[in-house]
Amino acid sequence: MIFGKNAEQMLKYQKAKAKMVEYNVSKQEYPQFRLNSNELSYPTTYVLSRYSECIIENNHEEAEELEPFLKTTAEYYDSAFQSKDRTEYDWDFLLSGASAYFLRKDFGSAKVLAANVDNLIGNKRSPQKLLVNIYNYLLSGKYLLYLKVIDTYERINNFFLDYFGKGESIEALKENLWEYRKEIYANGDSDSIFYVDILVAVIIVACNNSSWRLLPNSSGLSHEKWKSYLQSRKSIKMLWPAQRLIAEKGLLRGENAIVQLPTGVGKTRSIELIIRAAFLSDRANTAIIVAPLRALCNEITTDMYKAFRKDVIINQFSDVLQNDFLNIFEEANKKQILICTPEKLSYVLHHDPFFLNVIDLFVFDEGHMFDDGGRGATYELLVTHIRRNITSEQQLILLSAVLPNSEDIAQWLFEDRGCLAADESIVSTPKSIGFSSKQKNLHFFSDDKSNEDYFIPRILRVEQLNKLPREKKNRFFPELSSSIDIAIYNAIKLCHNGGVAIYLGQQRSMKTVFKRIIDLNKRNYDLKVLKDNANQEKLSEIKKFIENYYGSEHWYTQAAELGVLPHSSNLQNGVKLVVEHALKNKYVSCVVCTSTLAQGVNIPIKYLLVTSFRNGVRLVKARDFQNLMGRTARAGIYTEGSIIITDCNIYDNRMKRKNGGMYFWNDCMKLFDTKYAEPCGSSILSLVQDFKVDYDKTVNGEEFVSKVIEHLDESNFLFDYAKKLEKAYIKINPDRKQNTIMQEILLRQDIISHIENYLCLACSTETVATDCKNNSVDICSNTLAYALASEQEKELLIKVFQKIEENIQEYDVEDLRRYSNAMSGIALSSQIEEWIFKNELTERIYTEEDLLSMIVELYLQIKGDFKYKEHIQSICQKWIDGQIPIEISNEEAIEIPEVESLCNKRISYQMNFLIGNICDLIVVDEDDETQVDPRMLLTLLQKKVKYGVPNMTAVSICESVFYDRLLSIELAQILSDTNIGADKILNTLKFHREEVFSCLNSYPEYFRDRLSVLME
Secondary structure, three states, X not given: OOOOOOHHHHHHHHHHHHHHHHOOOOHHHOOOOOOXXXXXXXXXXXXXXXXXXXXXXXXXXXXHHHHXXXXXXXXXXXXXXXXXXXXXXXXXXXXXXXXXXXXXXXXXXXXXXXXXXXXXXXXOOOHHXXXXXXXXXXXXXXXXXOOOOOOHHHHXXXXXXXHHHHOOOHXXXXXXXXXXXXXXXXXXXXXXXXXXXXXXXXXXXHHXXXXXXXXXXXXXXXXXXXXXXXXXXXXXXXXXXXXXXXXXXXXXXXXXXXXXXXXXXXXXXXXXXXXXXXXXXXXXXXXXXXXXXXXXXXXXXXXXXXXXXXXXXXXXXXXXXXXXXOOOOOOOOXXXXXXXXXXXXXXXXXXXXXXXXHOOEEEEOOOOHHHOHHHHHHHHXXXXXXXXXXXXXXXXXXXXXXXXXXXXXXXXXXXXXXXXXXXXXOOOOOEEEEEEOOOOOEEEEOOOOOOOOEEEOOOOOXXXXXXXXXXXOOOEEOOOOOHHHHHHHHHHHHOOOOOEEEXXXXXXXXXXXXXXXXXXXXXXXXXXXXXXXXXXXXXXXXXXXXXXXXXXXXXXXXXXXXXXXEEOOOXXXXXXXXXXXXXXXXXXXXXXEOHHHHOOOOOOEOEEEEOOOEEOOEEOOHHHHHHHHOOEOXXXXXXXXXXXXXXXXXXXXXXXXXXXXXXXXXXXXXXXXXXXXXXXXXHHHHOOOOEEEEOOEEEOHHHHHHHHXXXXXXXXXXXXXXXHHHHHXXXXXOOOOOOHHHHHHHHHHHHHHHHHHHHHXXXXXXXXXXXXXXXXXXXXXXXXXXXXXXXXXXXXXXHHHHHHHHHHOOOOHHHHHHHXXXXXXXXXXHHHHHHHHHOOOOOOOOOHHHHHHHHHHHHHHHHOOOOOHHHHHHHHHHHHOXXXXXXXXXXXXXXXXXXXXXXXXXXXXXXXXXXXXXXXXXXXXXXXOOOOOOHHHHHHHHHHHHHOOOOHHHHHHHHHXXXXXXXXXXXXXXXXXXXXXXXXXXXXXXXXXXXXXXXXXXXXXXXXXXXXXXXX
């Protein structure tokens, strides 16, 4: 037994001491530790030394026995450095810790510690110095100089560079390593002897994982093919475990796969390598990356620009559902990467079925969307369509960090023509879980969520606040009953250590948090640390930018002045982009966010302060929460992340049966455990499954399906059915509010519309007449829903598909093609067609203002009653005119959050979609010269509605450069042309480069950086 029986407890004590320093607890308040954690120095030194010897001696058997102890060794040295109780050994702790992390192939954590040791090690030529230089070259991309050869030290340095930079001289490198080891053993001190073995072992591990060795072998391509890339400064020098996995699984040779890996283990680089191998082998000319959010598409586009530069055309599709993708293959001989959302790709395939044939490689990022409501149905039908129609020469990759049933999905997606790339040993950066309590302590858990590791005493210091004028009541901070107060308190206490995110379950809580921060400032509570841990110049730019949108009195602006920024779905898009950029570059240290953080946006957060486990009344899904946790402690930035639960009741009531405290604690514990993550389901399958109204009422799925089949051709049937169920429920439960039934039924109506639309596509593109029911059966049996369903559910699914297709048989092929293109159900399409006919859109000439007014009227007919519907017409016009939220709020007398919700959801999304429906349903006889074609005017109006800008040039900037309303309008004015298309906008901006960048100097840095990358 290398570590004694108390080793685990000693490590917990060492971590606890590190946490005390992290939370700035005075040593007088440290708890009495029963054991001396410093005693771990001896066994950890032995593990590191002996494991290195095993690597050198090629002793695989003993190395495997020792490997599990490397984790304890790495964490001990990491914590020993963080605890600051033996600072004279800091360089030793850092270098030993980096080495233990590296040898266990946790290269991200090794990178963090090695970067810290660089300034402590000095310039003396020693194994230690050479080791630090090699770490920084391999892990951080720092330039390593060739040295004038005097002795073995310089030869190792130079031969190392020859191999990793040029692919040469590996044997010479190894020969000199053995020679250097002998020299140090003969003449070196004890530290040098210890580290020379580590140096030799590290270089052996690095060579075994080198790109020069692995990429040619795993891709089936020659060194010559890879040479140009591998010799470049930007190339990846070693494959990290995630990248090695995708190489070993054959993805670089064209294998189809589901890649199931945790967040933050090198996914972006993996995508780059898959695409690069496909291009180098000439298996692919065009690759498409599909991601669920525009923000994620933007991030991927930037990453691909940086990776491929001028070698490849990078084309990010707009989100607008219209035919703006027809000229993308003009440069036939150039490799191309396309980036878009699932909805856009679905739209493209509906309008151009042959588009599928020209894509050689499909990459679906965040590919677990199959059960995401109506979007999930669209996504599933899209993937079903692709898997049914692609050839064996085309490659399909689906990546996800949260896909517990990945084997089932891989079996459905590929059968025997693909694989699952997953490895449980590849884990993200570890997370400590802390729970606040009203005893003012913070209780930490790590691997075993049922047993507490340690606690930090008296972390919360409650202070009386200054009273405002005319106040009599005493006020305190933090209030222990307020999870928001405790989150703010922790943010203030921790922001000097790294990025902090205050997570809120609901959008409406944003105002509460910001108002509280501003109130504390008014009461002279010390918030200075929040601003001190921000780049003052950058923060000033950001604050001014936010003020341009929201005004000087808005809580976002006032909080930005204090060093706290927002991030949520309803935020103005340009502000979101700026906030993400500021967090990535560590210009600010505190963000208040909603679930948008969990949906793929990569920002370096060390602390996640969770104010609630609920999204509204429901507990957040374990899968979603684990995805959110994965956003903390990105590999290569931090060696540990912390999730801190700021609702004291959760911990304090964990042993109480009263009010369900014990049960809620158990439910919360499951959120942290991957074993309890919900399997990825199917929105389509939910059609035939029971659904809960509340804890004691369930609507039977089979009964629902029978009603659907019986009445599907009746307009408004599902709405009336939902009303009937609601009325019956309230009659039995008069004291309960109920809106779940209507939500669930309307969601199922939406899913049925998506299926109907896809069946319209299938029937309108069939080349051979087939029995309609057989066609629907074939499509249904190819869905994920069918693959996951029970036998009874399969029968019900087939009945639903057959009934839907039976209803569409009365329409001819041209009708079906038109309805398919409209991307909506037949009932809505028919209503729109009646509106087109009634308003004589192809006979009369309308102005844009007329069309907008008529479209808003149609929208209100379709959407029915909703809050502020009487304002939607004027808000829509103001939105298009480029008015900012504060102006619209003042003129309409509506709060800014409501204005943003109306603009982002109802106008920019729903109304934009409706205009797309109209465009696709207009039929113009090209031979009839008396007819008018309003589609050109409508497509421009659609984009204006989408982006909230007044002209084509501003639209083009939003689509092809950066989506910010204010800046796009200002740049359009500089260009003095309001009608520049997306294909010409970048060249026009280059022509006006000096004026454009002069304008950008008054905006946050993000916009200058983004345009500079695009102009390269």
